[in-house]
Amino acid sequence: MDEQRTLSGKYIVPLLKGLSYTLKNFFSKPVTIQYPTERRPVSKRWRGLHRLKVDDQGRLKCAACGLCAAICPSSAISLVPYEEEGGTRYPEEFVINEIRCIFCGYCQEACPKDAIELTEVYDYVDYCREDFKFDIAKLKNPEQFVFKGK
Amino acid sequence: MVEFMAVLLIKLLVVFTVSMLIVAYATWIERKVLGHVQLRYGPMRVGWHGLLQPVADGIKSFFKEEVVPENADKSLFILAPIISITAALSLLVVIPFGDTVTIMGRTITLYLTDLDIGILFVLGLATIGSYGTILGGWSSGNKYGVFGGLRATAQMISYELSMAFAVISLVMVAGTLSLVEMVHYQADLWNIVRQPVAFIIFIVSGIAELNRTPFDMPEAESELACGYNIEYSSMKFSLFFMAEYAHMFVFGALVTTFFLGGWHGPFLPGVVWFFIKTFLVIFFCIWERSTFPRLRYDQVMKLEWKILLPAALLNVAVTGLVMIIMA
Numbered sequence: 001m002d003e004q005r006t007l008s009g010k011y012i013v014p015l016l017k018g019l020s021y022t023l024k025n026f027f028s029k030p031v032t033i034q035y036p037t038e039r040r041p042v043s044k045r046w047r048g049l050h051r052l053k054v055d056d057q058g059r060l061k062c063a064a065c066g067l068c069a070a071i072c073p074s075s076a077i078s079l080v081p082y083e084e085e086g087g088t089r090y091p092e093e094f095v096i097n098e099i100r101c102i103f104c105g106y107c108q109e110a111c112p113k114d115a116i117e118l119t120e121v122y123d124y125v126d127y128c129r130e131d132f133k134f135d136i137a138k139l140k141n142p143e144q145f146v147f148k149g150k
Numbered sequence: 151m152v153e154f155m156a157v158l159l160i161k162l163l164v165v166f167t168v169s170m171l172i173v174a175y176a177t178w179i180e181r182k183v184l185g186h187v188q189l190r191y192g193p194m195r196v197g198w199h200g201l202l203q204p205v206a207d208g209i210k211s212f213f214k215e216e217v218v219p220e221n222a223d224k225s226l227f228i229l230a231p232i233i234s235i236t237a238a239l240s241l242l243v244v245i246p247f248g249d250t251v252t253i254m255g256r257t258i259t260l261y262l263t264d265l266d267i268g269i270l271f272v273l274g275l276a277t278i279g280s281y282g283t284i285l286g287g288w289s290s291g292n293k294y295g296v297f298g299g300l301r302a303t304a305q306m307i308s309y310e311l312s313m314a315f316a317v318i319s320l321v322m323v324a325g326t327l328s329l330v331e332m333v334h335y336q337a338d339l340w341n342i343v344r345q346p347v348a349f350i351i352f353i354v355s356g357i358a359e360l361n362r363t364p365f366d367m368p369e370a371e372s373e374l375a376c377g378y379n380i381e382y383s384s385m386k387f388s389l390f391f392m393a394e395y396a397h398m399f400v401f402g403a404l405v406t407t408f409f410l411g412g413w414h415g416p417f418l419p420g421v422v423w424f425f426i427k428t429f430l431v432i433f434f435c436i437w438e439r440s441t442f443p444r445l446r447y448d449q450v451m452k453l454e455w456k457i458l459l460p461a462a463l464l465n466v467a468v469t470g471l472v473m474i475i476m477a
Contacts, residue, residue, distance in 0.1 A: 015442065022187045022441045032190045 036147050047103045047118040049142040050096050050134070060136070061115035064091040068107035068116055076100035077107060096139060098124065099132045123147045161262055165242055169399060174204040176395045180436050187440040207388075214384030221291025222381065230289060231382070231389035234282030237275050238396035244268045245403045246330045248413045248421035260413075260421060261330060268329040269321060272404065273314055276359065280306040282393065283368070290381035298380070301447060302368030306359055308454045313355040315462035316348040319469045320408055333412030340411040347465045349409045351458055353434075356401045358450065360394065362435060364442040365450055402431035 033040050042048075053061050064081030082092035107116050121142045126132060138144075178193070178200065185192030193200030218227060248260035265271055280303050287299015321327055323344055324335045335341075342349045358365040379390050406412060406427040413420030445453070 018441045019437065022437060025189055026183065026187045026437070028189065030186060030190050034191070034194065 042120050046120045047105045048120050048122045050139055051117050051119050051142050052139045053115050061113050062091050063089050063113050067110045071106045071110040074100045074102050094136050095133050097133045169242055172399050173392050173395045178204055183436045184440050211384045211388045217383045219291050219381050223289040226285050226289035230282050230286035231386045234393035235389050237279035238393045241275050241400045244329050246333050247424055264330045267327050269327045292381055295380050298368055309355040309358040312351055312458040312462045315466055316352040319348045319466045322469050329407050336411040342409040351462050360397050363439045364445045367447045402428040405431045
């Protein structure tokens with residue numbers, strides 16, 4: 001059975017078709033995206049690192065209600081509120097453990113003050129697990145982590 | 151006499167340097183072409199578009215540890231890659247790179263030597279190159295290495311037969327064994343028009359000689375823990391590798407000389423046409439490597455002994471018949 005297939009020459013035309021297909025590919029633009037010089041486009045609803053938003057006076061919008069911590073499926077958010085008598089309530093400590101986080105976006109949906117949002121930033125890399133616990137300083141400006149090197 | 155030796159030495163240096171550069175950058179060309187065919191870029195990081203990649207590879211293999219296995223036959227182990235690369239580079243002495251030029255009042259021929267038996271020399275040295283393979287396999291002291299080396303050598307010596315018969319039909323038509331005369335014979339019509347069947351047979355046999363896909367069973371087995379260069383590390387492995395690319399360059403040069411009219415061509419100087427044609431052949435070798443699947447070993451042998459060799463013999467017979475009828 002093999003003999004007939006080899007000797008009849010039926011594989012020559014498919015071989016030539018294969019050659020023309022690879023040549024066509026050779027002259028096409030490659031599909032590789034050269035990260036980090038080029039980045040792939042992400043959607044506007046992309047769920048990346050968190051940001052704690054500030055209002056126009058520079059104070060955190062967050063009222064430390066704890067809804068985000070309650071709804072988080074992996075218990076990534078831990079929060080210590082501070083309330084002075086007759087004053088505003090704000091978070092004294094707000095830590096999101098980005099390694100535990102599954103980037104589901106429930107905290108963003110649950111927040112009544114629109115104080116937490118998930119940004120388009122995904123670039124964070126670090127050496128030890130402790131540094132992945134983002135405190136308020138890191139959460140206020142996640143754009144600092146976007147990799148600008150080569 | 152002194153002048154003759156000086157010119158020869160300079161030509162030797164130029165040919166050696168240029169071919170070593172071409173061998174190094176053939177690896178770059180291969181990786182880039184293979185990449186683009188597979189819709190990706192090749193090396194892009196080391197230097198602009200990866201141009202310094204061969205330098206990086208050279209530095210890496212220079213610093214790797216040389217391992218000689220305990221069972222190995224030490225002298226043969228070291229000798230085998232030397233034989234491979236010597237046979238590959240010695241073929242460069244007979245290739246005519248271009249027309250005769252006049253530099254500073256002296257006419258300088260662009261080949262290192264014009265042997266009257268040039269083609270016989272080429273075929274003979276190509277056969278000696280397969281000694282490197284079999285000795286490499288045998289001296290590794292590894293039974294898989296022996297097996298792989300045997301298979302590689304059997305493949306190489308089988309395909310030399312059809313290659314020789316393809317060249318014999320050319321010799322019958324041109325009437326000369328010298329490569330320079332062969333190029334001069336093609337001044338008005340390229341040999342590919344006179345002997346198309348011999349062209350196809352020569353190309354297929356040459357690719358099998360080079361152990362390239364689809365005939366790279368001996369090499370692929372290295373990926374599958376089998377093969378003649380399994381026990382070789384750093385410099386000796388690079389020598390085998392460079393011998394393969396040097397063989398590819400020589401194969402391109404031979405196809406150009408035998409079938410594609412050597413250095414003939416309009417407008418541009420002969421050397422430029424020679425290199426353009428050689429690089430086209432090298433591009434074809436890389437192109438077909440990225441396209442064709444690998445043949446199983448018995449299919450490789452069947453292709454040679456049942457298809458290519460009878461076709462080559464038939465081609466010689468028909469050429470002889472036509473020559474008698476037309477004379």
